[in-house]
Amino acid sequence: MEALRQLPAVDRVLNEPALAGLVAELGHAGAADLARRALDARRAELAAGAEAAGGRDAEAALVARRALALDGTRLRRVLNATGVVVHTNLGRAPLPAEAVRAVAGTAGAYADLELDLATGQRGSRQAHVGPLAARLVGAEAAIAVNNCAGALVLVLAALAREREVVVSRGQLIEIGDGFRLPEIMAQAGARLVEVGATNRTRLDDYAAAIGPETALILRAHPSNFRVVGFTEEVAVADLARLGAERGVPVVDDIGSGLVRPDPDLPGEPDAAGSVAAGAGLVLFSADKLLGGPQAGVIAGRADLVEAAARHPLARALRIDRLGVAALEAVLRLHLDPERARAAVPVRRMIAMPADEVRARAERLAALTGGDVAETAARIGGGALPAVDLPSWACALPDPAGELHAALRTGEPAVLGRLEDGRLLLDCRTLLDDADVEVIAARVTACR
Numbered sequence: 488m489e490a491l492r493q494l495p496a497v498d499r500v501l502n503e504p505a506l507a508g509l510v511a512e513l514g515h516a517g518a519a520d521l522a523r524r525a526l527d528a529r530r531a532e533l534a535a536g537a538e539a540a541g542g543r544d545a546e547a548a549l550v551a552r553r554a555l556a557l558d559g560t561r562l563r564r565v566l567n568a569t570g571v572v573v574h575t576n577l578g579r580a581p582l583p584a585e586a587v588r589a590v591a592g593t594a595g596a597y598a599d600l601e602l603d604l605a606t607g608q609r610g611s612r613q614a615h616v617g618p619l620a621a622r623l624v625g626a627e628a629a630i631a632v633n634n635c636a637g638a639l640v641l642v643l644a645a646l647a648r649e650r651e652v653v654v655s656r657g658q659l660i661e662i663g664d665g666f667r668l669p670e671i672m673a674q675a676g677a678r679l680v681e682v683g684a685t686n687r688t689r690l691d692d693y694a695a696a697i698g699p700e701t702a703l704i705l706r707a708h709p710s711n712f713r714v715v716g717f718t719e720e721v722a723v724a725d726l727a728r729l730g731a732e733r734g735v736p737v738v739d740d741i742g743s744g745l746v747r748p749d750p751d752l753p754g755e756p757d758a759a760g761s762v763a764a765g766a767g768l769v770l771f772s773a774d775k776l777l778g779g780p781q782a783g784v785i786a787g788r789a790d791l792v793e794a795a796a797r798h799p800l801a802r803a804l805r806i807d808r809l810g811v812a813a814l815e816a817v818l819r820l821h822l823d824p825e826r827a828r829a830a831v832p833v834r835r836m837i838a839m840p841a842d843e844v845r846a847r848a849e850r851l852a853a854l855t856g857g858d859v860a861e862t863a864a865r866i867g868g869g870a871l872p873a874v875d876l877p878s879w880a881c882a883l884p885d886p887a888g889e890l891h892a893a894l895r896t897g898e899p900a901v902l903g904r905l906e907d908g909r910l911l912l913d914c915r916t917l918l919d920d921a922d923v924e925v926i927a928a929r930v931t932a933c934r
């Protein structure tokens with residue numbers, strides 16, 4: 488077929504100016520592999536009757552563009568103008584500079600991850616984060632694992648395998664991505680005993696469900712939805728009192744990871760409060776309101792923490808070295824609440840006064856010819872679903888979403904949200920004021 492004869496050789500494709508960067512980055516072999524894959528796909532297309540590009544040069548340019556697209560999956564920086572602070576699809580929490588430095592300082596070197604330098608003896612990676620987390624929330628002991636879902640699986644497997652766990656029907660949550668509490672319990676080998684109704688569960692319901700097979704009372708914070716109206720939940724303190732009478736520890740999965748009550752986040756459960764109220768264990772994520780790396784913390788009674796740490800699954804769920812470095816730095820910042828508010832990006836965004844957000848939106852609107860619009864930002868990540876953060880955005884007309892698509896696929900990528908034919912660029916979730924200029928330049932380039 489004539490069209491197939493027009494297909495260029497691999498080296499001809501690699502000589503396309505558009506691929507210079509790819510060759511520099513991946514080396515000749517890496518770039519040639521992508522060019523070959525793109526050529527194979529193009530050959531199949533032409534053989535199936537696709538229209539020729541019109542000459543060898545045109546085919547080479549087309550295949551080069553396809554080769555570039557095949558390399559399009561690298562992790563890229565995104566400017567978050569969605570107004571969702573803890574945005575799971577954008578990697579949840581941007582790390583504070585202190586944590587970035589801690590990671591950078593040890594990532595390309597060896598570190599005393601599991602070695603006690605003072606004695607030269609083998610140490611534990613938990614030594615860097617466990618005691619610090621325990622101190623922060625007033626617990627006897629703590630460990631960190633891969634994430635909070637992992638923390639829950641580990642605790643259930645270690646403390647409730649083939650035994651019963653009592654849970655309120657109002658708390659049988661899906662924690663995201665289709666992972667539901669009943670299924671997690673089943674995988675961990677624990678038997679679920681549901682009590683109460685979706686909207687109301689009383690202490691008596693728990694008391695009636697506890698028997699000789701009961702290993703734990705589990706509370707899970709229904710963090711990504713709210714039951715409103717005729718509702719009743721049993722406080723941790725009451726459950727802890729009941730548990731103490733019957734010899735059954737309370738495990739409190741608070742999810743979001745506030746270490747102590749925060750005036751910016753009224754009503755959000757906090758780990759210190761849960762421990763003080765008598766929970767045997769409290770579990771939380773490190774990359775939601777704590778503002779750290781992906782990790783899950785298990786804090787509470789020393790014997791229960793120890794049981795989780797010694798379970799074989801703890802090895803499979805262990806926190807990695809970079810996570811230890813970042814988490815240690817973030818936990819240190821939280822020792823001083825004021826410092827955490829200033830230095831931890833997600834906390835800084837939540838605490839930022841609305842008029843400062845407005846000043847950003849006004850500046851962005853002035854630079855792009857947009858309008859200033861009042862918006863409602865969200866905490867996200869399954870925290871405080873009912874809480875709106877007063878916010879401000881720059882609004883640009885974008886009836887077909889073309890501007891948004893161009894911004895999303897550009898460099899750096901900018902993500903906003905489309906609403907009624909307008910692109911809203913919410914300024915509460917920008918990392919700092921200078922992002923306004925970066926976004927304005929991208930908007931100008933994309934129009």
Ligand SMILES: *Cc1c(COP(=O)(O)O)cnc(C)c1O
Binds near residue numbers: 709
């Ligand atoms: C988010 C959440 C989890 C899961 O935490 P990951 O760190 O994402 O695994 C578990 N429980 C609750 C209540 C949550 O909000």
